[in-house]
Amino acid sequence: MTASEKALDRRIKQHVIAKECVFFAVVQPGFEEVAADELREIGVADGMRIVEGGIEFTGRLDACYRLNVCSRTATRVMMRIAEFKASNFVKLRTHACGIPWELHIKNGRSIVFSITCHHSRLYHTGRIEEELRGAISERLALYGLVPVFPDAAGGGDIPQTVFIRFDNDRCHVSLDTSGEPLYRRGYKTHGVEAPLRETLAALILRAAHAERYGMIIDPMCGSGTFAIEAAMMMRRSLPGLHRDFAFMQWPSFRPAAFQYLVRSLSGGDAVSAPLPGTVVCSDIDDSALAAARENARQAGVQDAVLPEKRDFLREKIVIPPDVKALIALNPPYGRRLSSGDTGALYRRIGETIRGYAGCGYAIIVPALDLEKTMSLSYDRKILFMNGGIRVAVIVKNG
Ligand SMILES: C[S@@+](CC[C@H](N)C(=O)[O-])C[C@H]1O[C@@H](n2cnc3c(N)ncnc32)[C@H](O)[C@@H]1O
Known part of the structure; x- marks a missing residue:
């Protein structure tokens, strides 16, 4: 490891692994209270705030891992990484360049965007994406890292989704931690008309x-x-036991620590226990x-x-x-x-x-x-x- 790689590793430990972060569990609207009960059971209820379509909570990365692996009710889990006011593209670019993308994105990682705008001066999602692509590339280049922006979805690894939500000129930036939606447990290989999620x-x-x-x-x-x-x-049995998650591609991911967490959660062989x-x-x-x-x-x-x-x-x-x-x-x-x-x-x-x-x-x-x-x-x-x-x-x- 070079000195600058070591320095980046130290910052990842300090600012991502050891830090309390804000997460958002996306939930089918109408069922927020029902899902909140599950989050409490899983033990990720710190700073819980229920809003339409989801639940915000705070915790370390292992809280986010636990929820992804254990939740039967959440659609996905996102990590909030920045929030700022941006009423024009110059401000958007400046703020987006200030986000420490190097703490979250590995070299060569594919990035896609999901952008929504409500009551904001910036509403052209194509142009917003263009500015973000530029900002992320610029910032990562300082660390010798290069992101990939696939032109069309499909093929290869599941890309990292960056969620951008503009609300009254405030820009909320979140990273998807789940990858494929959590209702894809991997067992439904055979469908019928109108299956339930x-x-x-x-x-x-x-x-x-x-x-x-x-x-x-x-x-x-x-x-x-x-x-x-x-x-x-x-x-x-743990619904997420046999699938991958977006956070596994993050520079902060430690496979051994994750395996230890999963072993402690699965408590042995729940899968073969009698019903x-x-x-x-x-x-x-x-x-x-x-x-x-x-x-x-x-x-x-x-x-x-x-x-x-x-x-x-x-x-x-x-x-x-x-x-x-x-x-x-x-x-x-x-x-x-x-x-x-x-x-x-x-x-x-x-x-x-x-x-x-x-x-x-x-x-x-x-x-x-x-x-x-x-x-x-x-x-x-x-x-x-x-x-x-x-x-x-x-x-x-x-
Ligand atoms: C909307 S689908 C159920 C989807 C299911 N929840 C899933 O996740 O795939 C309705 C089902 O009701 C079944 N069905 C309709 N009439 C029935 C009846 N009289 N007795 C039993 N099943 C019936 C249909 O064959 C169909 O599979």
């Missing part, structure tokens, strides 16, 4: 207090997301069942998630009298159903659910009129967007 399934299971039940039923399972997430929760409850997973469609089976295998829960062919609206699922069950339901909706079909289906769903007296349920409902059609009581309702459609989940405690 893994993070959304986990949020709904948490909102319904799935941990209080001995049986989780996913009776319109599609690719099996509710069932697989429920089995992974029961086993306490403390039962997961029931069924669908009417053979291709959905095949997808759910394969996904359960990829997730390592094939012994716990055994998809069965069943028409939920005609065949009753047997629940032992001493077992408390939660029905997590994501019924079909959208283009393939005519409005008449949809109304009849949701009426039947309401009748069927009423036949499971004493069970808890969490049901995704695509529209207010369909919620009325089902005529089911609930304790909690959360509105959110799913696949561009405004939907709700109604939750009834069993």
